[in-house]
Amino acid sequence: MDTFVSDSVSPPRVAMLGGTFDPVHLGHLRSAVELAEALDLDRVHMIPAQRPPLRGAPGLPGHQRLALLRLGIGDTPRLHADDREIHRDGPSYSADTLASLRDEYGEQARLVMALGHDAFLKLADWHQPQRLFALAHLVVLERPDHYQPLAPALRELIDGREVDDPAALFAAPAGGLLRLSLESRMAISATAVRERLRHGGSVRYLLPEAVEREIMALGLYRHER
Numbered sequence: 001m002d003t004f005v006s007d008s009v010s011p012p013r014v015a016m017l018g019g020t021f022d023p024v025h026l027g028h029l030r031s032a033v034e035l036a037e038a039l040d041l042d043r044v045h046m047i048p049a050q051r052p053p054l055r056g057a058p059g060l061p062g063h064q065r066l067a068l069l070r071l072g073i074g075d076t077p078r079l080h081a082d083d084r085e086i087h088r089d090g091p092s093y094s095a096d097t098l099a100s101l102r103d104e105y106g107e108q109a110r111l112v113m114a115l116g117h118d119a120f121l122k123l124a125d126w127h128q129p130q131r132l133f134a135l136a137h138l139v140v141l142e143r144p145d146h147y148q149p150l151a152p153a154l155r156e157l158i159d160g161r162e163v164d165d166p167a168a169l170f171a172a173p174a175g176g177l178l179r180l181s182l183e184s185r186m187a188i189s190a191t192a193v194r195e196r197l198r199h200g201g202s203v204r205y206l207l208p209e210a211v212e213r214e215i216m217a218l219g220l221y222r223h224e225r
């Protein structure tokens with residue numbers, strides 16, 4: 001990976017956006033760009049899980065999802081396709097990934113784990129959920145197609161952590177929670193993209209062009225798995 005060099009004296013602001021990225025779509029990428037802008041981040045690590053712990057096996061192997069992610073990001077400033085989970089054995093726990101980012105960027109770095117509202121709803125079931133807050137702030141991105149109230153276990157987990165704005169969040173290196181309503185909330189999901197590809201439907205303007213071209217060229221996602 002290219003080494004991050006901060007050009008400012010304040011601690012770096014870095015986010016992780018983990019996921020299956022099966023495949024990456026414009027909902028992911030636009031969210032990552034707007035997240036970087038909204039929080040004035042130095043970098044957003046987009047990190048495909050090799051083995052997502054809480055769902056079935058992805059449609060494509062990790063290295064292929066990573067290759068599509070790289071194509072999708074292209075030369076977008078601040079976005080980085082990160083292969084660290086692809087090269088790790090065992091389930092891809094976000095707490096371990098955040099620990100490795102913390103090692104890389106240092107104790108004072110402002111570290112963010114960003115996730116969509118759908119993923120946030122299941123947070124209490126994740127591996128070591130309290131450790132996530134010891135390592136990073138959580139930023140929850142609203143998704144127009146996912147609204148649900150929070151379960152009691154989740155409310156307990158986030159109790160007292162929520163703040164109203166980025167300045168309050170970045171007063172400390174980790175431990176806070178911020179909900180963000182980004183400008184371009186997009187009702188795009190990888191499930192719907194896979195479904196369209198399976199049935200030969202158009203995925204134009206749901207995916208970056210380069211990702212669509214590669215999927216078509218290789219005939220990916222055409223068959224039920």
Ligand code: ATP
Pocket residue numbers: 017018019020021022026027028031114115116117118119120141142143185186187188189190191192
């Ligand atoms: P699937 O439909 O296969 O579950 P997905 O589209 O939700 O996939 P993931 O790879 O599971 O994509 O998502 C990675 C992260 O990005 C998750 O935190 C998810 O909530 C978030 N995310 C995905 N799509 C969007 C979107 N359109 N807007 C905002 N966040 C999104």
